[in-house]
Amino acid sequence: MLGKKRISESTIHRLSLYYRALSVLEKDNYDTVSSKELARREKLTPAQVRKDLSFFGSFGTRGLGYPVKELKTQIAGILGIDRTWRVALVGIGNIGSALVSYKEFSRQGFQIVKLFDNDQRKIGSNHKGIVVSDIRNLQQELSDAKIEVVIVAVPATVAQYIVDDIVNAGIKAILNFAPVNLKVPDDVYIRHENMSMELEYLSFAMVNNHAQKRVRA
């Protein structure tokens, strides 16, 4: 709580869950919520909730719980979603097109304001009010549009080239949907969204008969 402390990735991911739960609680007019209730809603333990929050401060009141509205604001501040981020999306294929309209992003302050593709049939077309730019102008337009985050939704085979360009344009945060690992310099944050992974986990769980708790060699 005081001084400096390393925060784990899991804790940050759980903050996203708390934020989501608090949004629902706020809409349902709850004033306060206990760690127990928050835990129940996101399938965690009360101790985990309290420990996570304690890394960032003392937001609760003993005997009462946490103030819903205020805690939500605090978490938004911690996650950096108490502001808007200017986002570009590269690759207007299946996934890319879906993401342009994905309301969850804008709801959290991630505003997609630029689109890029290399397909002449797509360049110039309009998606949700945004005209698709030619990927050849990527670097120039990213910097002109003051983009802070780029989402990559291109085929795996070209993803590394695109990412190199993005990095050269000075972008420091990338979300990659291509199913491939990508190299970026140490000062660039990159995160991967691998949609097959969870299906594979389900498959593993099913094959390793009912429980996923044990496995035979």
Add this chain to the structure above:
Amino acid sequence: MLGKKRISESTIHRLSLYYRALSVLEKDNYDTVSSKELARREKLTPAQVRKDLSFFGSFGTRGLGYPVKELKTQIAGILGIDRTWRVALVGIGNIGSALVSYKEFSRQGFQIVKLFDNDQRKIGSNHKGIVVSDIRNLQQELSDAKIEVVIVAVPATVAQYIVDDIVNAGIKAILNFAPVNLKVPDDVYIRHENMSMELEYLSFAMVNNHAQKRVRA
């Protein structure tokens, strides 16, 4: 390696990464690969790779490395993707439409063979050769079509109702894209795909100035 052992979620997720890397290596005609090279390709440590694989057997040859083709086959068996799974998709909105055409799923054996929606304008329409069914027939059609896995891509507000129906139809594996936690019985596997989470992680990393290593209270 011998007997029974709990396998962590992280290990299973890394198996997905190894499988992906091995697919590339196979295509590039590599016969063998070392833990060092596999680790380099997926940004892990060699020890991690060896330990993960050792939970399931001894697949390598000392001094040489792992046989690419055979290891890939072994991992496919462990993950249960050495077969096809019959998958249904509920909710043909932005995300749902994208997933119908998402090739990575079919490549891993997840065949989407049924589509459902509640919108009269979508029911009866054809997506990649599959006619969208009325969600009111969900239970009957899931069982008639021998579906094993259901992907949920409906609005958060109705996701729990849909999932209840799916569970009642006897389905034991669910992949949920709705940004909400869902209750299922203990014998049903459910996994969540939360696409905002990684963006929020990026945001956190950026706000907590360059390093994400330290945070002030």
Add this chain to the structure above:
DNA sequence: ACGGCTATGTGAAAAGCTTCACAAAAGAAG
């Protein structure tokens, strides 16, 4: 105003996961 009750915040213990480090195995070279 005070006692009871509830739920936080947090050190400490426990559990879980990753890295280390090395013996052992196997191909390669001469």
Add this chain to the structure above:
DNA sequence: CTTCTTTTGTGAAGCTTTTCACATAGCCGT
């Protein structure tokens, strides 16, 4: 056939994360 080199497989150590458990704080009812 023997030595050298390489890289696996794996206990043990080290580190991280989660859970426990309880003192403490603060609301609520009387």
